Amino acid sequence: MAADPSAAGPSAASEIARMHDPDRFLTALFAPAARxxxxxxxxxxxxxLVRALEMTASRAAAGPMAALIRLQWWRDVIAGQSGGHELAAPLSALLAAGALPRDTLLAxxxxxxxxxxxxxxxRAWRDATLAGAGGLQVAFAxxxxxxxxxxxxxxxxxxxAYGAGATLRHxxxxxxxxxxxxxxxxxxDTTAWLREAGQGWLRQAGKPRLPRERRAAGLIRVLASRDLSRDSTASARRGLGDRLAVAGAFLRAAA
Structure with missing residues (x-):
């Protein structure tokens, strides 16, 4: 299998992940170093992709077109037809090596x-959440x-479930x-509704047993559970307890 592209020091992708998605970055640290x-x-x-949705200053004035154009550009990257972004080259290399799932990324x-x-x-919200936050976890695995x-x-x-909890927090x-x-x-009452939807997904999922090399894919469950059980007025900021809970779940699964 082709090795992942890497460079001396932190990569651009790792820095983006660390700064903008610290939860999933944390769980990725428990994956085998080579992956x-x-x-x-x-x-x-x-x-x-999320940033594309946030760049439209006024949806009422501009509609969804600006976001759709940017999302189409990422479709072109996956098809090997666009470049010029710091992620385009490593993403294309991983797709060419079969290291990332093309169909899941398109979803x-x-x-x-x-x-x-x-x-x-x-129904549209549930489908989009399962395909979005849910699909990202599938791609992770x-x-x-x-x-x-x-x-x-x-x-x-x-x-x-993590997506519902993150929406609740943010x-x-x-x-x-x-x-x-x-x-x-x-x-x-969006708070109660999001909590109920997320907890329903957690019950549906249970606690899948994964081998050590794939255990990182399930660790986001820990943060989802904590988010969905918090008081709605709790701070959205992560604390040491959250990080320790993730590490503890990884270690307990190994026992």
């Missing part, structure tokens, strides 16, 4: 396109070598950034 860089590229790619783009155009129904459809389905539910900031992550028919 961490592909996870950092994946996390950074997802950040760029991530589709989920963000759906959000850009507006999630009208509860596939990048670590997981291929069992049943296991991937459980990890998709875990990723979706909703004011998401809305301020120009995103519209909730369906138009969402109930008035």
């Amino acid at each position: 961490r860089e592909r996870l950092f590229v994946l996390i950074a790619f997802n950040h760029e 991530l783009i589709e989920a963000r396109e759906a959000e850009a155009q507006g999630l009208e129904t509860m 596939q990048a670590l070598g997981e291929a069992d459809p049943a296991v991937l389905d459980r990890l998709r539910a875990i990723g979706a 909703l004011p900031a998401l809305l301020k950034a120009g995103r519209e992550p909730l369906p138009m028919e969402a109930p008035a």
Whole structure:
């Protein structure tokens, strides 16, 4: 199998992941060293998709077109038709080596396109969350070598639960950034609704047993569970307790 591209010192992808998605960056650190860089590229790619949704200053004025154009550009990168971004070369190299799942990455783009155009129904929101945050967790596992459809389905539910919890923690900031992550028919009590949806996904997923080399793919479950059980007024900032909980889950699974 081709080695992941690497460079002396932190890569651009690892820095993007560390700065903009510290939760998934933390879980990636528990992956085998030889496969961490592909996870950092994946996390950074997802950040760029989310960033495309946040760059439209006024959706009321501009509509979803600006976001859709940027998302199409990432489709072109996956197809090998665009470059010029610091992630384009490492992403293309990993795709060419079969180290990242092309179809799953395209599904991530589709989920963000759906959000850009507006999630009208509860079903649309669930589908987009399973394909977006859930699909990212599937890609995470596939990048670590997981291929069992049943296991991937459980990890998709875990990723979706994390997405619901992250929305719960960051909703004011998401809305301020120009995103519209909730369906138009969402109930008035969004806190209770997001918590119920996320906890339902966690129950559906259970606690899949993964071999050590793929265990990092399931660690986001720890943070999802903590987020969905917090008081809604709790700080969105992570603390030492969160990091220790992730490390403890990894060690307990090894026992």
